[in-house]
Amino acid sequence: MSKIILTASGKGGVGKSTFSSVVGYALAKRGKKTLLIELDSGLRCLDNHLALSSVITFDLSDALCSRCELIKTIYTCPFCKSLDLIPASFDEKFSPSDHGLPRLLVGLRHYWNYIIVDCPAGVGPEVACAASVADISILVAAPEEISVKDAAKAAKVISENGNSKKRLVINSADKSAVKLYKPNNFDNIIDTVGAKLIGVIPYDRHVHEATTLGKPLNLSSKAGIAFANIAARLDGEERALKFRKF
Numbered sequence: 001m002s003k004i005i006l007t008a009s010g011k012g013g014v015g016k017s018t019f020s021s022v023v024g025y026a027l028a029k030r031g032k033k034t035l036l037i038e039l040d041s042g043l044r045c046l047d048n049h050l051a052l053s054s055v056i057t058f059d060l061s062d063a064l065c066s067r068c069e070l071i072k073t074i075y076t077c078p079f080c081k082s083l084d085l086i087p088a089s090f091d092e093k094f095s096p097s098d099h100g101l102p103r104l105l106v107g108l109r110h111y112w113n114y115i116i117v118d119c120p121a122g123v124g125p126e127v128a129c130a131a132s133v134a135d136i137s138i139l140v141a142a143p144e145e146i147s148v149k150d151a152a153k154a155a156k157v158i159s160e161n162g163n164s165k166k167r168l169v170i171n172s173a174d175k176s177a178v179k180l181y182k183p184n185n186f187d188n189i190i191d192t193v194g195a196k197l198i199g200v201i202p203y204d205r206h207v208h209e210a211t212t213l214g215k216p217l218n219l220s221s222k223a224g225i226a227f228a229n230i231a232a233r234l235d236g237e238e239r240a241l242k243f244r245k246f
Ligand SMILES: Nc1ncnc2c1ncn2[C@@H]1O[C@H](COP(=O)(O)OP(=O)(O)OP(=O)(O)O)[C@@H](O)[C@H]1O
Pocket: 009, 011, 012, 013, 014, 015, 016, 017, 018, 019, 040, 045, 119, 120, 121, 171, 172, 173, 201, 202, 203, 204, 205, 206, 207, 208, 209, 211, 212, 223
């Protein structure tokens, strides 16, 4: 049975999709079959991250509306054979939560070790709907006040919809963020969001390059190590949280 991991943030552009694709890749590299499902109708990007954009014909709307065989909506990443994707609907008006998303997720549980559901920005029906079946929710926040406040709001909506196991990822941490939040101490972010910290990912231009160019992130790079550690923790391995010096 899969573990369903939901990725949300409230605020847009803080790294949800990056988290989903790179942690999905890191889990797959650990030998775990992983499926990414992107809910961001009309604004998909995980097909780019996984170098699949030129081959997508069917998407999540086809899966949910039974317009084709389910298998046709599932694409395997060319650089990682254990990593699959159901891309978001091309139609921005399509709402997965109105079309039986929980039923699909529960049905898919039998075939992958992990299913990562990448939510759109905001705290709308997609987040609430995915939370109702998720085993664990990841709140991605940038170390800045608005992002933290919005992640707290997303955490509240997730809890209200039945998912109490939440973890916080602080993304794009750099020198200025650390200065703002005191060296090596993100306690105030953790307290505001109300979720245990599962990792801090540094700002690293290699992340941007990898996702933009549709290439795997080197898991030995600065950010790659942080992503791999989070994947290991999600996969049940004990790894101490260490903060590097910025
Ligand atoms: N740790 C990082 N270091 C450098 N760049 C990063 C990092 N994390 C994310 N980015 C970059 O930030 C941008 C936004 O990331 P991403 O698309 O994952 O955010 P998102 O939260 O999914 O956005 P949206 O709300 O639009 O869905 C991307 O260009 C990505 O490459």
